[in-house]
Amino acid sequence: MSTARETPGTRETGTAPARRAPLPLRDLVLMVVLGTVFGFLYWALVQGWTALSVAMGPAGDLAQHFLLGGWLLVAPLAVAIIRRPFVGILAEVIASVVEVVFLGSPVGPLLFVAAAIQGLGSELPFALGRYRRFGWARFAVSGLLGAGLVFFWSAFRFGWYGQDLFWFRLAVQLASGVVLGGLLAKVLVDALVRTGVLDNFAIVRDRRAGQAPPVRRAR
Amino acid sequence: MGDPHGWLARRNPTVKLALLFGCSVVTLFLLDPVTLAALYALGAAAVLATTDLGVRRLLAAQVPFVAFGAGLVLVNAFSRPGTLLAPGLPLRVTVEGVTVGVALALRTLVIGVLSTGFVVSTTPQRLLTSLVQQARLSARAAYAVLAGYRLLHLLPQHWQTIRDAHAVRAPLDRRGRPALGPRVFVRSAFTLLVVSIRAGERIALALESRGLGTGPRTTWRPVALDRQDAWCVLAVVAAVALVLAVGVLA
Numbered sequence: 001m002s003t004a005r006e007t008p009g010t011r012e013t014g015t016a017p018a019r020r021a022p023l024p025l026r027d028l029v030l031m032v033v034l035g036t037v038f039g040f041l042y043w044a045l046v047q048g049w050t051a052l053s054v055a056m057g058p059a060g061d062l063a064q065h066f067l068l069g070g071w072l073l074v075a076p077l078a079v080a081i082i083r084r085p086f087v088g089i090l091a092e093v094i095a096s097v098v099e100v101v102f103l104g105s106p107v108g109p110l111l112f113v114a115a116a117i118q119g120l121g122s123e124l125p126f127a128l129g130r131y132r133r134f135g136w137a138r139f140a141v142s143g144l145l146g147a148g149l150v151f152f153w154s155a156f157r158f159g160w161y162g163q164d165l166f167w168f169r170l171a172v173q174l175a176s177g178v179v180l181g182g183l184l185a186k187v188l189v190d191a192l193v194r195t196g197v198l199d200n201f202a203i204v205r206d207r208r209a210g211q212a213p214p215v216r217r218a219r
Numbered sequence: 220m221g222d223p224h225g226w227l228a229r230r231n232p233t234v235k236l237a238l239l240f241g242c243s244v245v246t247l248f249l250l251d252p253v254t255l256a257a258l259y260a261l262g263a264a265a266v267l268a269t270t271d272l273g274v275r276r277l278l279a280a281q282v283p284f285v286a287f288g289a290g291l292v293l294v295n296a297f298s299r300p301g302t303l304l305a306p307g308l309p310l311r312v313t314v315e316g317v318t319v320g321v322a323l324a325l326r327t328l329v330i331g332v333l334s335t336g337f338v339v340s341t342t343p344q345r346l347l348t349s350l351v352q353q354a355r356l357s358a359r360a361a362y363a364v365l366a367g368y369r370l371l372h373l374l375p376q377h378w379q380t381i382r383d384a385h386a387v388r389a390p391l392d393r394r395g396r397p398a399l400g401p402r403v404f405v406r407s408a409f410t411l412l413v414v415s416i417r418a419g420e421r422i423a424l425a426l427e428s429r430g431l432g433t434g435p436r437t438t439w440r441p442v443a444l445d446r447q448d449a450w451c452v453l454a455v456v457a458a459v460a461l462v463l464a465v466g467v468l469a
Binding site: 022025026028029030031032033034035036037039040041046047050051053054094098100191192195197198200 | 243370371411418424431
């Protein structure tokens with residue numbers, strides 16, 4: 001028992017020289033917190049989706065494409081704040097676990113798979129920018145890829161291929177991804193930075209590194 | 220929230236989580252309402268028999284799933300092509316739509332009743348300890364996950380506090396009540412996010428100041444993995460297999 005417990009301790013002292021240091025606890029907890037809060041909000045969005053589906057009547061099956069971008073939010077948010085690899089994917093998967101296991105989302109555990117695909121799509125543009133570039137265009141592409149990748153998975157699961165509405169579905173979903181899952185994430189990140197709550201995270205540290213005097217906030 | 224009692228509460232949380240995952244995966248391949256209804260009835264009976272959750276509390280916990288399930292039935296009844304259920308209706312309701320809708324709703328209920336059983340029989344501490352012991356989660360990650368679990372329980376309370384604070388400053392409508400429109404709703408959601416990030420940072424500081432992740436750790440109240448857990452797995456697998464076999468034969 002005691003010998004088995006020694007491995008994590010030695011690993012965490014940082015014996016692997018090639019790899020980056022493990023995620024600081026502060027960032028780790030933030031990632032989980034974001035995943036939890038967004039899992040809760042996603043769950044609320046599912047209720048909204050149901051209402052919209054009913055309101056749209058026979059076209060109700062299309063409602064999900066309009067809202068899909070909303071389910072992408074946490075990945076770009078987490079990546080932009082913490083600026084480390086895999087954070088977006090993990091945050092998205094944690095959100096799906098919260099939705100399924102703790103809030104009992106009816107989508108079921110296959111949501112873990114969808115969430116990982118979404119997270120991958122959303123994180124890809126930032127990874128290509130080596131987690132240093134966070135402009136509007138990159139957020140837009142993040143939403144586009146997040147919505148785009150998961151579309152093919154959903155289409156495979158629900159048999160959308162060969163339907164007349166295939167291209168319409170894809171277009172709506174991509175637009176939703178860009179607006180709700182990309183640009184809205186940028187708006188949210190900027191708003192969070194203004195509150196001062198992210199002062200101790202990479203996003204503000206990186207900005208400070210570029211400026212000579214520390215910025216004093218009037219509260 | 221007191222400590223849960225009952226046979227299920229003494230089972231290994233990692234085993235329970237794996238069973239919940241496994242059963243959920245199985246329901247995704249089922250579209251037959253009768254089989255799903257049988258699974259739901261079995262699940263409800265098992266949860267009632269092995270936890271200290273009474274019938275009333277179980278019913279109360281099922282309300283959100285029933286509401287969601289009702290939505291699924293409506294959406295599918297109106298949005299799927301197929302044979303008309305009743306030609307006289309002004310709206311198109313198809314037999315296929317109703318069948319698929321009811322099946323999806325029952326899937327929700329099956330996953331819902333099992334999730335309820337898991338949540339009421341598992342304390343965060345035991346789940347965390349078990350994940351570290353049996354699922355080889357690192358202690359740092361485990362504590363972060365525990366923080367998330369705790370936060371989830373606190374979110375409704377935070378939400379109410381924020382809404383109350385907004386209500387104090389909101390303009391009054393004609394009847395003298397605070398007018399909380401959709402814009403206030405969005406602002407409340409944003410505040411909830413900020414409050415949670417702050418809480419997370421405090422948690423991280425507290426954990427760091429206790430030296431988490433600086434060396435090997437011992438486990439307080441280790442969670443056992445014993446023969447009873449094997450029986451639990453066997454019982455669930457056998458029950459599900461039996462229902463599926465009967466469903467395929469019938």
